Amino acid sequence: MAEGYVYFPGCSLKSTGVAYEESLLTLFRLLDVKLQELDDWNCCGATSYMAIDEDSAFALSARNLALVHKSGNSQVLAPCAACYLVLRKTQDYVQRYPSIRAHVSSTLKAANLPMAADSVHTRHPLEVLYNDIGVNRIRSKVSRKWQGGPVVCYYGCQAVRPYYEVDKPVNQSRMEELLDAAGIPTVNFALKTKCCGGSLTGTIHSVGLRLNYIILKEAARKGAKAIVTLCPLCQFNLDAYQSEIRRRMKENLDMPIFYFTQVLGWALGGGTRELGLHRAISGTTLVKQWFSAAKEVAAHV
Amino acid sequence: MSNQNGSVRIGVYICHCGTNIAGTVDVKSVAERAARLPGVVVSREYKYMCSDPGQELIRSDVQEHKINRVVVASCSPLLHEHTFRKAAEKSGLNPYLTHMVNIREHDSWVHVGQKEEATRKADDLIRAAVRRIRYHKPLEKGYVKIQADVLVVGGGIAGIHAALTLANAGKHVYLVERDPTIGGHMAKFDKTFPTLDCAACILTPKMTAVKAHPNITLWTLSEVTAVEGYVGNYEVTVTRHPRYINEELCAGCMQCVEACVYKQARFDDEFNEGLGKRKPVYIPFPQAIPQVVLIDPEACIEFKKGTCKKTCVEACGDRHAIDFQQKDEVKKIKVGTVVLSTGFQAVDPKKVPYYGYGTYPNVYSSMEVERLINASGPTGGEVVLRDGSHPKSVGIIHCVGSRDEYTNKWCSRVCCMYSLKLAHLIKEHTGAEIFNFYIDMRTPGKGFEEFYQRLLQEGVHFIRGKVAEVTDWALDKSEEGKLVLRVEDTLSAFVRRIPVDMVVLSVGLEPHADAQEVRRLFNISCGGEGFFTERHPKLAPVSTFTDGVFLAGCCQGPKDIPDTVAQAGAAASEALALIDAGQIEIEPNTAYVVEEACSGCQTCIGLCPYHAITRLEDKKKATVNPVLCKGCGTCVAACPSGSLRQNLFEDEQIFEEIEGVLDYAR
């Protein structure tokens, strides 16, 4: 098991996804694993930068990998799915395409940075928890009994495609296994990797809205009371628009949308505020029922 | 005819090959210059050397001008080496005193428009050949006798047909089959396309004919475990696995099955694709050949605990056919030729996980549905879902595990047709609404397109689009409890959601999991996809590069029953041709050991890809088996003492060729 990791927060974790950062740091602290934020990291570029300029998009992302290398690390943790994908893709494409490699190389050289784009490995916390820390260790550190209903695990897109290191290509199960080790009941549903629309909720709102509506509806239909996710944009999309969905679709959907780090952190004894559980927009009634300060004590095993 | 320059009299013949050669090479001047080469007595150019008059030129020159070496400058030896050797032989010359020079594929065809250079190159090549041929020795062809018995490996329809054809021709056949019964995949089908013939009805008569035939020795539950020897003289070891029943004594009455202590059948029935259950003592299906039961030692209590009442033995009574002590039996046989008809395996639908096989209960593979439809299957011919109810809507997905970089890249050839067949049969049995999802509709055979028309008329939906996923995701009440298929209907230009009760995956055909082991046993090749390689894809589809080993059926590539039977007949007839010829000629372009020079270092033995070299233990020297030797030259090149030489590629011959082709020889 590794002693610690350098981690790449990405832009979302400092604003709409701040609860992800809070719960990630809390969870890893409870597991005695150090996390160090990468110094002077820059935006990964996500999907938008690539739409305008491909070579620079890889170079932009490669700067982060170079900084990781400079800090003496060969791995970096990227919790945001989009950041994870961009960094991982950079690592891959720089090796496969000489034209991309050349551009990245010259940009890094001009910036006096090492060409480490292909030697730094990008990892996602879900897979780090599963592979490095392990299900058994998590089980052994559980100090609270789950007080809530069954949940569905929603993996989204970019962490699980097109690279299959975070989980297998179809019928993903690692999040379920981790939650199971923490005593959290899960139900399966067919939409666990159906796209939430990403930035479409901001641009073509009706389309984005419906993509989230169908996920919420199917989760509810399968008996889930909440959704657990691993991407800040998915969490935001599923969380921020439920009142509008209730109005438009005339359906009574009101589900908390958690990060897997939040629910695992709670099972391991983390406090509701330090896990960012107070930042929920939807499903707040259930959040209060399952996670109050009183519950923090009462649920102790 | 000695090698010395004096008595060598060379005839050089330059072919025009119409304008193929003469259009680029100035054949007249080449012939004139060739006439002046040392040792050349006649030098001619002619329009078509391979024709009768052309060959007659050679013959008359041998007569009149006492030619004793022939150089023909024309096309590739692959085409006409045999022609000119035969022409020399007919003229009374040893055929190996001829040599061909390729001035077509190696010269005129690749240097079009460069007349001067091409002509000069022809000069160089002919000069090389003329120098070389002075060192040719007369050689004799070898002959290998062909043993008349034949081994057929695999008892599906291909093996059955090949075995019957050979047996009817009076040859003795060993038919070795790995399963407890012959019949293969065809025995599992209900009806066959496009005629909708009942598969069992057309197959079982052939199966009983195999059993009854005096010339066929049928060994089931048996595998080939070792093969030694060469064409005409194979020594094969067959291991017969125990069925714990004495085949001679069993009458096929099945009283033992009735009497088994397991009152209910409890073990997954392999023949019924795991959809039915059987007892530890069982017969695969009622028309199995041989009509003998077998015992599964993994399931039988007597094997697992030793404490069974053995009611089966009691029921068998006076026949005493049950023998729990039966062991593997090793048989060694000698055969002259082998026909491989080991068949295919269906693609495991779990390899395409987004179709939900194994996740959702009502997703079936096509093989499972064949058993459901079959009247002697686990449900008596009722096409039902796992809960026993009848489906009202069925989706059949083509190309599962075919045309797919993630599983198999090839088209499995039969799935479009069998998907049409299943659509027809399922509709007939259930009246359900049927949807076939395809990428292309491949109906190449006789009556196949007409069958497609019939299905179109029956009102089956044909949607051109590969289903993207099968899930239980329901958008509204109409989809709840069903399997929803999301697909682009490319022809109507809609993306559609189609809820069905049952999904049938039309799985492709692939080589058996152990195809590589089998092909190594018989010393043949497999292609990149794993099917056995034929000698030539167009002109030699049933023979292999290993003489005496033939291929029949899907082990060579996916195909339907008519093509399989045709190929089996072809393989049998090619084996018969060998057997009836009684012997085959061995080309003398083989390596040989000059014993005095061999130091016994054994370098050559491990290098030979054909295992043709062995060590003579008494003399401690290497020896080459000319029948197995293919003349690849590896050992000759590697031999440190130079004691390994090769006929037709002797050192002097090669060095003379090199000298001849170099510039300074002009």
Place this chain on the structure above:
Amino acid sequence: MQIERKMKQQREAHPGWASEIAQLPGCEKLFSCIQCGTCSGTCPLSIYMDYTPRRIINLVREGFQEEALASQTIWLCASCYSCAARCPQKIQLTDVMYSLKREAIKKKLFPKRFPIPVLASEFHKMVAKRGRSSEMWLVMRMALKSNPMILLTMMGTGWQLFRTGRMSLRMEKIDRVHELPHKSVGATEVH
């Protein structure tokens, strides 16, 4: 009711364009497409697109540049990679879509005042200059430059984010801006 003539003549096709696209990283298997439609079948956005992904591939292969590059399809693509993960020919459609987005901008064929390319452009400008994106400012700029009505619809969400401490009003910037890649010649403004 408008009646339109839809015949496509071969002179309208751009020969060689498909080969150009196929040279770009990730687009190598463009010509292997067997038009099975798996991509469109699995794409969550295909039901909103003017041309489905499968049709776009064929438009590119046949050289119908204007249709392909002016489509809404390439912008509606959410880069979810479902198509690329399922394509039986392993065509990396997502990379093809990115390439077409860039071509559309280069050739100025994208739908005007369409929020998505505007968002991409504003994102690019912000990150190229400052090294980080500031979500709130980004959304505001995107809306103002494409469809200001968006801001009104987002007011409720904005309040929720503010209330839960998830809205940052800072304009983020990295320290060593000089290490960022320079804006390349290809990237143009999208207004």
